[in-house]
Amino acid sequence: MSVEIARTSQQVKGHGFYRALVLRRQLILLALTLALALSFCIDLALGPARFSLGEVMAALASPDAVSQQARVILWEIRMPVALMALVVGASLSIAGAQMQTILSNPLASPFTLGISAGASFGAALALAFGVVIVPAAVEYVVPINAFVMAMVTAFLIHAMSLRRGVTIETIVLLGIAMVFIFNSLMALIQFFSSQQAVAAVVFWTMGSLTKATWPKFWVALTVLVAVLPLLARHGWALTAMRLGDTKAESMGVNPRALRLEVMVLVSLLAAIAVAFVGTIGFIGLVGPHIARMLVGEDQRFFLPGSALCGALILSIGSVLSKIILPGTVIPIGIITSLVGIPFFLFLILNHKKASW
Amino acid sequence: MVTLQLDRLSARYGRRQILAEISTPRFEGGRVVALLGPNAAGKSTLFRRIFGLLKGGGEVRITGAASERPVAYMPQDTGVNAVLTVYESVLMARMQGRSLKVRPEDLAKVDQALDELGISPLGARDIGDISGGQRQLVSAAQALVQEPEILLLDEPTSALDLNRQISLLTILRRLAREREMLIMVALHDLGHALRFTDEAMVLQNGQLIACGSTAEVVTPELLHRVYRVAARIEPCSKGRPQLIVEESV
Numbered sequence: 001m002s003v004e005i006a007r008t009s010q011q012v013k014g015h016g017f018y019r020a021l022v023l024r025r026q027l028i029l030l031a032l033t034l035a036l037a038l039s040f041c042i043d044l045a046l047g048p049a050r051f052s053l054g055e056v057m058a059a060l061a062s063p064d065a066v067s068q069q070a071r072v073i074l075w076e077i078r079m080p081v082a083l084m085a086l087v088v089g090a091s092l093s094i095a096g097a098q099m100q101t102i103l104s105n106p107l108a109s110p111f112t113l114g115i116s117a118g119a120s121f122g123a124a125l126a127l128a129f130g131v132v133i134v135p136a137a138v139e140y141v142v143p144i145n146a147f148v149m150a151m152v153t154a155f156l157i158h159a160m161s162l163r164r165g166v167t168i169e170t171i172v173l174l175g176i177a178m179v180f181i182f183n184s185l186m187a188l189i190q191f192f193s194s195q196q197a198v199a200a201v202v203f204w205t206m207g208s209l210t211k212a213t214w215p216k217f218w219v220a221l222t223v224l225v226a227v228l229p230l231l232a233r234h235g236w237a238l239t240a241m242r243l244g245d246t247k248a249e250s251m252g253v254n255p256r257a258l259r260l261e262v263m264v265l266v267s268l269l270a271a272i273a274v275a276f277v278g279t280i281g282f283i284g285l286v287g288p289h290i291a292r293m294l295v296g297e298d299q300r301f302f303l304p305g306s307a308l309c310g311a312l313i314l315s316i317g318s319v320l321s322k323i324i325l326p327g328t329v330i331p332i333g334i335i336t337s338l339v340g341i342p343f344f345l346f347l348i349l350n351h352k353k354a355s356w
Numbered sequence: 357m358v359t360l361q362l363d364r365l366s367a368r369y370g371r372r373q374i375l376a377e378i379s380t381p382r383f384e385g386g387r388v389v390a391l392l393g394p395n396a397a398g399k400s401t402l403f404r405r406i407f408g409l410l411k412g413g414g415e416v417r418i419t420g421a422a423s424e425r426p427v428a429y430m431p432q433d434t435g436v437n438a439v440l441t442v443y444e445s446v447l448m449a450r451m452q453g454r455s456l457k458v459r460p461e462d463l464a465k466v467d468q469a470l471d472e473l474g475i476s477p478l479g480a481r482d483i484g485d486i487s488g489g490q491r492q493l494v495s496a497a498q499a500l501v502q503e504p505e506i507l508l509l510d511e512p513t514s515a516l517d518l519n520r521q522i523s524l525l526t527i528l529r530r531l532a533r534e535r536e537m538l539i540m541v542a543l544h545d546l547g548h549a550l551r552f553t554d555e556a557m558v559l560q561n562g563q564l565i566a567c568g569s570t571a572e573v574v575t576p577e578l579l580h581r582v583y584r585v586a587a588r589i590e591p592c593s594k595g596r597p598q599l600i601v602e603e604s605v
Contacts, residue, residue, distance in 0.1 A: 015460075015463050015464075015467060017443065017479055017480050018443050018447070018463060018466075018479070021441065021443075021444075021480075232456065235456050236448055236451045236452050236453075236454070236456070237452065239438075239440070239444075240448055240449075242436070242438035242440070243445065243483075244434050244436060246432075246434060247431060247434065247436070247495075247498075249409050249431075250407070250428075250429045250430065250431045251448075251449050251452045251498070251502075252425065252453055253452065292439050293439075296439045296440055296444065297438050297439045298440060298444050298448070300456055356439075
């Protein structure tokens with residue numbers, strides 16, 4: 001009898017602990033969402049014409065209630081940029097999170113795997129020499145070039161990873177090799193192009209949200225919304241991948257097939273994001289690490305957590321890019337690295353638990 | 357009741373043959389089978405082949421299974437650095453192939469698996485923070501929580517202290533009997549094999565060289581031939597067979 005009672009109380013304890021853990025994580029995700037909403041509103045309010053948060057809320061609630069000038073500024077000019085920050089941040093962070101998961105490597109991200117560098121090279125070809133890989137409207141030549149080269153890089157890495165003797169550890173090295181190759185090619189392009197073209201290439205590689213427009217936002221959002229459920233479907237299997245291939249296999253996961261599918265999906269996410277806003281290297285690496293510290297690696301929380309962290313970092317970056325030098329919008333890629341990396345180091349050095 | 361029989365099972369890595377035509381009698385649920393053999397004999401490969409992770413000739417015959425996935429496999433321990441609690445890592449093992457929604461009965465099964473192995477207090481710990489021995493017990497819980505009818509355990513006691521080795525093998529034998537589960541366990545300690553297993557199969561260089569009741573298979577001749585040690589097997593004061601190793605030869 002007493003044994004029975006002891007067992008029952010222990011089971012309640014097990015349940016209780018887990019339920020509390022789940023509740024805590026749900027609250028963290030809620031807090032991130034609220035912070036994101038706040039940052040988004042501040043992002044809308046800031047700019048050459050400043051609005052109060054109340055005016056922004058009013059304009060969001062009913063666009064007709066505010067002046068036409070406010071409506072145009074908030075809805076037509078700032079909204080696509082602010083929304084693009086959210087979608088691009090979420091996309092890059094999810095891409096990094098799943099790259100780190102399937103490659104079991106804390107350094108994996110769209111940037112370190114060469115996908116961003118590939119995109120920059122594609123963009124530079126268009127900006128410097130007018131090379132058009134896929135014919136399209138003038139506005140889309142640069143992003144399409146960037147997208148194609150980003151996907152080519154992802155497939156090159158995948159093709160190389162299929163060779164015998166290439167381990168998942170080697171894949172990140174292959175990615176870094178791609179970064180160096182593309183950087184050299186970029187230097188070569190800049191060497192042979194006009195000063196004006198060099199300036200355009202350099203500005204593009206800095207990463208800037210000001211390239212955002214409504215149509216670009218809808219494309220990026222559609223890809224994100226399409227990819228998310230496909231990743232969520234593999235939630236348990238992806239979580240198992242973090243215990244290593246052998247363990248995952250023993251739980252019925254096929255690591256090779258999963259790695260291929262997820263790599264294609266996240267390359268698509270990263271390529272679209274980079275193609276539209278340029279190189280923003282920091283989010284894909286750091287977004288997932290912050291999410292991991294906050295909600296752990298159960299994909300049911302890690303996936304939305306990564307998306308929210310990425311979106312929040314980029315949204316805050318967008319806010320900072322407007323207020324650091326009043327009157328100037330500093331390219332977001334510079335802000336996220338300059339402000340974000342010290343913050344990230346602070347988190348890592350002060351985090352009590354190991355986070356990788 | 358579930359049964360498992362291997363029929364001319366073989367496996368190769370590239371051109372290298374690892375297992376050569378392994379055939380066994382039919383093993384029945386409720387029994388514990390020791391898989392013995394020196395290092396690199398092909399024990400892990402046999403488990404992988406039975407579990408379906410390796411292709412090859414021959415057939416794994418399973419009859420009488422009630423579920424679609426009757427076999428669970430616990431591979432040898434590897435270090436992990438995932439940011440997951442022990443509880444989550446066991447829950448995740450149960451939820452593979454299921455929906456994202458966790459039901460109360462899933463949590464009850466996790467509680468039960470942790471409880472059975474005496475590791476409930478570890479539930480809230482991070483999987484990367486526990487010792488190798490504790491991790492091995494968590495691995496066993498990850499396999500048990502899948503409610504297998506056939507359980508393949510690859511050296512589950514290799515990182516455990518003596519007390520935990522005895523307790524894990526005692527628990528496994530009891531669970532095999534209670535649940536009519538067939539457990540196949542790779543062991544290096546032949547004394548444990550003699551004490552806790554009903555049947556034994558011995559691999560050497562990828563070939564099955566002995567198979568039958570453990571008491572009949574584990575003999576001084578076998579120890580000499582396979583493990584190259586001189587040894588005696590004598591009953592102890594309680595009548596249990598006791599393995600006494602004298603020297604390597």
